[in-house]
Amino acid sequence: MPQSTADLLQNALKSLETSMPDIEATAVVSADGLVIASRLPADVEEDRIGAMSAALLSLGERTVSELNKGDILQVIIKGTAGYTVLMNVGKTAEAVLGCMTNEKVKLGLLFLEMKRAAEEIGQYF
Amino acid sequence: MSNFKTKVIQRDLNPYHSFLASFFAGLGEMGLLNQGSVNIVSKRAADYLFSYMEVKNILPEQKEMEGKTDEERIEYLVEHINGILSLLGRYQIKSAGTDKWSFLIEGNLCRICPKGVGGAEVNGTLCPIPSFIENLVNLMMESGRLQLLTKGIIKEGPICRSEFRLIS
Numbered sequence: 001m002p003q004s005t006a007d008l009l010q011n012a013l014k015s016l017e018t019s020m021p022d023i024e025a026t027a028v029v030s031a032d033g034l035v036i037a038s039r040l041p042a043d044v045e046e047d048r049i050g051a052m053s054a055a056l057l058s059l060g061e062r063t064v065s066e067l068n069k070g071d072i073l074q075v076i077i078k079g080t081a082g083y084t085v086l087m088n089v090g091k092t093a094e095a096v097l098g099c100m101t102n103e104k105v106k107l108g109l110l111f112l113e114m115k116r117a118a119e120e121i122g123q124y125f
Numbered sequence: 126m127s128n129f130k131t132k133v134i135q136r137d138l139n140p141y142h143s144f145l146a147s148f149f150a151g152l153g154e155m156g157l158l159n160q161g162s163v164n165i166v167s168k169r170a171a172d173y174l175f176s177y178m179e180v181k182n183i184l185p186e187q188k189e190m191e192g193k194t195d196e197e198r199i200e201y202l203v204e205h206i207n208g209i210l211s212l213l214g215r216y217q218i219k220s221a222g223t224d225k226w227s228f229l230i231e232g233n234l235c236r237i238c239p240k241g242v243g244g245a246e247v248n249g250t251l252c253p254i255p256s257f258i259e260n261l262v263n264l265m266m267e268s269g270r271l272q273l274l275t276k277g278i279i280k281e282g283p284i285c286r287s288e289f290r291l292i293s
Binding site: 033050058059061 | 155156157158159160161162164165248249250251276277
């Protein structure tokens with residue numbers, strides 16, 4: 001039986017999470033801040049995270065544009081307990097891929113895995 | 126007649142409509158606002174407006190809703206809200222199945238649209254109405270709870286549609 005887009009996205013997120021033990025949560029959010037698929041902790045309000053993630057990436061895009069720094073690659077938020085990394089998904093940035101990690105994560109490897117996941121997820125839009 | 130002048134006259138905009146719509150539009154264009162955050166912020170606005178209506182003693186009369194069907198109650202409350210805020214020019218609440226309704230707004234007559242009125246040049250929608258109506262109606266209803274089924278507005282030509290259901 002063919003899988004639904006929702007299932008395909010969940011599988012892609014699960015695959016991303018299992019690629020690195022330091023990844024704690026993942027989500028795919030539409031460009032207008034609505035959660036499409038997520039693997040977030042139960043105590044997190046996913047609607048708020050979705051809205052904030054899309055806004056953060058959108059602000060990042062505008063900042064990069066205003067400062068003539070080319071095209072945005074990621075928005076990285078560093079906290080004392082870990083990182084949140086956001087990047088665009090899809091040829092025309094239809095969605096945002098978000099990844100939350102612990103503080104020990106190897107960022108270079110994370111970027112590679114997220115890029116791979118974003119390319120896969122982008123096919124479903 | 127200029128496009129903007131037509132808009133002001135056709136939609137019967139007051140200064141508050143113009144201010145709010147353009148303010149939202151500006152925030153949207155800066156990347157600070159999207160449909161997801163509008164949905165969350167609209168709930169806050171509904172809570173605040175309910176408190177305002179309590180202070181001003183302009184909440185709807187509960188006795189006016191006695192004997193009304195669920196659809197009539199929702200229509201009455203939405204009309205009450207629009208009577209105070211005058212955000213919508215023309216709209217319709219239409220049954221979409223058991224305990225489900227479509228809320229259809231004539232987009233060309235909406236007075237608060239950040240895109241149609243405020244001129245926001247953004248992809249997607251920034252409509253505060255569905256989440257605002259859902260939350261304010263729920264604060265006013267003594268029984269039952271309205272639940273928004275769509276995550277904002279679905280544009281269907283000139284109509285802006287959202288779907289709700291009533292939970293007992």
